[in-house]
Amino acid sequence: MHHKTRQFGKTENGWPLEIYEPSGLAPKILIMGSIHGDESLSTVLLSEALRSISPSDLKSAVILSANPDGILAGTRCNGRGVDLNRNYPTSNWEATPVYYRNRPDDPQNIALSPGRSGGSETETRAIMELIDALQPQLIVSLHGFLACIDDPDSSSIANDIALRTDMEMVPDVGYATPGSFGSWCKEHNIPIITYELPSTDILKMKEKHLPVLTDLLTGHYEHKLS
Numbered sequence: 372m373h374h375k376t377r378q379f380g381k382t383e384n385g386w387p388l389e390i391y392e393p394s395g396l397a398p399k400i401l402i403m404g405s406i407h408g409d410e411s412l413s414t415v416l417l418s419e420a421l422r423s424i425s426p427s428d429l430k431s432a433v434i435l436s437a438n439p440d441g442i443l444a445g446t447r448c449n450g451r452g453v454d455l456n457r458n459y460p461t462s463n464w465e466a467t468p469v470y471y472r473n474r475p476d477d478p479q480n481i482a483l484s485p486g487r488s489g490g491s492e493t494e495t496r497a498i499m500e501l502i503d504a505l506q507p508q509l510i511v512s513l514h515g516f517l518a519c520i521d522d523p524d525s526s527s528i529a530n531d532i533a534l535r536t537d538m539e540m541v542p543d544v545g546y547a548t549p550g551s552f553g554s555w556c557k558e559h560n561i562p563i564i565t566y567e568l569p570s571t572d573i574l575k576m577k578e579k580h581l582p583v584l585t586d587l588l589t590g591h592y593e594h595k596l597s
C-alpha cells in the first residue's frame with residue numbers, strides 16, 4: 372500500500388509540506404495534524420489511520436504534519452519561534468505574544484510569537500493557498516490534549532465524533548485565539564472542527580480514536596456534510 376504525497380509548500384526551515392490526496396476525485400474533507408509540533412501524537416494517529424487503508428479507499432485530503440519544523444524540534448512553534456495557530460491574517464490577529472499552556476490545569480504563561488504579521492510564515496501562506504485550491508467542505512484540525520471537540524456550529528459530524536470518543540462538545544476552547552487557523556476558516560465560511568485529543572495513554576487512544584479517524588478518511592461522514 373503506497374499512498375502518494377504531493378508537496379504544496381515549504382517550512383521556514385526548508386522542509387517540505389506534504390499532502391495525501393485521493394486519486395481521481397476532489398476531496399470534501401481535509402484533515403490536518405500537528406499545526407503545533409509538540410502535539411505530534413496527532414501525526415502518529417493520523418498516519419496509522421492512513422496506513423490502515425488502501426489508497427483506493429482514501430476519500431479525504433490529509434496533511435500529517437502542518438508544522439514539520441516544530442515536530443523535528445519538539446516545539447509548539449515553527450523554526451522561527453512562531454505559533455502557526457496564531458499567524459493567520461484574521462481580523463482579530465494580534466502582534467502581542469501568545470500565551471499558552473501545556474496542560475489543561477497549567478497557568479497560561481508560556482510566551483510565543485504570533486509572527487511579524489498575519490500570514491508572515493511560509494507554512495501559513497502555503498496552507499491558505501492549498502485550501503483556496505481544494506475548497507474543502509469541512510476541515511478537521513487535530514490538537515492535544517484538551518480532550519474536547521470544538522465546533523462553533525455544533526455540526527452533526529462533530530457531535531457524532533464527540534459521542535464516539537467520549538469527549539465534550541464545546542463552542543470554543545475557553546480562551547481567546549486571535550489569528551488562529553479556526554478563526555481564519557470561520558472568516559472564510561469554511562466549517563472547521565478542532566479535534567483535541569485526550570491525554571490518555573497511547574494504546575487506549577488508538578483504540579478509541581483510530582476508528583473515527585479512519586472513518587473521516589474513507590468518506591463515512593460525507594453524507595452528513597451540509
Ligand SMILES: [Zn+2]
Nearest residue numbers: 407410514515
Ligand atoms: Zn494545539
